Amino acid sequence: MHKLLKHKNMESFYQFLSLFENYGDNESLCTSDESIKFTYRNLAKEIKNFSHFVSTRIKPGQRVVLLDLHGPHWVIAFFSIVLNKAIAVPIDKRMNQALQEEIFKMVDAELLITCNPYIKFPKRIIVYEEEKLPSSEWKPEKVALDTLCEIIFTSGTWGKPKGVALTHRNILSNLHSVLQVYKPKQGEKVLSVLPLSHAYEQMCGLLLPIASGCHIIYQSSLDSFSLLQSLQKFKVHYMVVVPRFLELFQSSITSNLGKSKPIFSFLLKISKYLPKFLKQLIFTSLHKKFGGNLKTFIVGGAPFSNNLEDFFKTLGFTCIIGYGLSESSPVLTVSQEKKRPKDSVGYPIPQVTIAIADDGEIIASGPNISPGYWPLEQFHTGVLHTGDIGALDEKGRLYVMGRKKNMVVFSTGDKIQLEDIEDSATKLDGISEVCVIAVGKNNSELILFYTGTAKEETIIEYLNQKLPLYARIHKVIKWHEEKLPSSHTMKIQRNIIRNTYATD
Known part of the structure; x- marks a missing residue:
């Protein structure tokens, strides 16, 4: 049994420090250039030392911003904040300065922790690497589980900020549930490529692996050459990704085939019907390029098409699909099925209940549900209206059809999800994004x-042959830049595209 599962419910982030001591001199965190690295024993010491240092500078309940920190230092700063009963406010460094400043004011932050000495902040700043920390055997006071732990600004936060408040209970209960569904092996290596300001990366790319004694490598550069270098250097076992990353991997694989493309296509066709070990044998050279040990992708953060999943499964990789929102800390369901039904995101994890409202909206409940948005003027009662449209089958699997706000209702009463049209379009050769x-x-x-090489007339003809009469495409426009606008978690920003079209 996993060490954390011996506790019916985790009681504190402080329990992690005991785990770290048990994992001893095993590697815990490092940057991909290895300029910063910690064993588990050293990580526990550094968290205690930094926690003691921070304890003289903040009070319980105060908000502390995390901005522009190296991965390992982010982890240490985060633990130090929450162990001191303060509230962490992680911000994506790619947000523009005006938006950052608006968030500073909105949460009334008292302190900012960073590795960047040039960041402007109206109150106190700790520049992590400039501090010389004395050794400390600091121990925290007990933290009530319903104490606020952090405020996460959701992936749509590029206009008006919207901060999701999460308690210690929300996060720790979700971790406990996720560990019952998927347990990484101690010593496995995980390449971290997503921002730690995102709840999905925090849970699946940080808390899950460090609770399991894994070694997390924080990727410094996201270009394809650097990614492959890290996969090969560290012999990575799994990655936490959004579908867009796998689209880029797929494009990289298929665009470099040259004359071997017909052979590759033939091998893909026959590999579908083979057991996993034979798939890996057939595509041995490809697996070696990815380091030889990479076997699993944990995929979430956006809809994951069955076609993209089939491509990687045919190559011999495992794809674990998750569904959730920042408001649910974030995981609600997980699918590990070998043949996932279309649109299925799997079964609810332990402690989570899923229901479907009369209008088709997915409603979730459980101890992982956020009490509300900062400044918590209205409290939720453990129930979340997700804003997604879905259904449950007779086995209890959840199917997500799209966002409630992306359902178009025509004057005839007919309906269509915009995501369904987009999914059909991506099956056409020459379309990168849509x-x-x-x-x-x-x-x-x-x-x-769209972006890509396909012709506009080809796209409109292809789609309108498939779509019902009431939902025909009126116009196809090639986007004026190489990529469609997207958020820091690679979700395409529909509102920006809509506003751009309206002003043209």
Whole structure:
């Protein structure tokens, strides 16, 4: 049994320090260039030392911003904040300065911890690498589980900030549930490529692996050459990714085939029907490029098409699909099925209950559900209206069809999800990215934007042969830049595209 599972519910982040001591001199965290690295024993010491240092500078309940920190230092700073009963406010460094400043004011932050000495902040700043920490055997006071732990600004936060408040109970209960569904092996190596300001990366790319004694490598550069270098150097076992990362991997694989493309296509066809070990044998050279040990992708943060999943499963990789939101700390369901039904995101994890409202909206409940948005003027009662449209099958699997706000209802009463049209479009050769918006009176006209080499007339002909009469594409427009606008978690920003079209 996993060490954390011996406790019916985790009681404190302080329990991690005991785990770290048990994992001893095993590697815990490092940057991909290894300029910063910690064993588990050293990580526990550094957290205690920094916690003691921070304890003289903040009070319980105060908000502390985490901004522009190296991965290992982010982890240490985060633990030090929450163990001191303060509230962590992680911010993505790619946010523009005006938005950062708005968040500083919104949460009334008292302190900012960073590795960047040039960041402007109106109150106190700790520049991590400039501090010389004395050794300390500091121990925290007990933290009530319903104490606020952090405020996460969701992946859509590029306009008006919206901060999700999460308690210690929310996060620790979700970790306890996730560990019952997927347990990484001690010593496995994980390459971290997503921002730690995102709840998905915090849970699956940080808390899950360090609770299990894994070695996390924080990737410094996200270009394909650097990624492959790290995969080979560290012999990585699994990665936590959004579907866009796998799209880029797929593109990298297929674009460099040259004359061997027909052979590769033939091997893909026959590999579908083979056991996993034979798939890996057939594509041995590809697996060696990925370091030889990479076997698993944990995929979440956006819809994951069955076609993309089939591609990587056919190559011999395992894809574990998760569904959730920042408001649910974040995991709600997980699918580890060998043949995942279309649109299925698997079964609810332990302690989580999923229901479908009369209008098709997915409603989740459990101890992982956020009490509300900062400044907590209204409290939730453990129930979350997700804003997603879905269904449950007879086995209890959840299916997600799209966002409630992306469902177009025509004057005839007919309905269609914009995501369904986009999914069909991506199956056409020559389309890299796609986004559909509804415009005109009663949203009666559908406009498709895309990047890639496909011709506009080819796309509109292809789709309108498949779509019902009421949902035909009115116009196809090639986007004026190489990529469609996306958030820091690589979700395409439909509102920016809509606003750009409206002003043209």
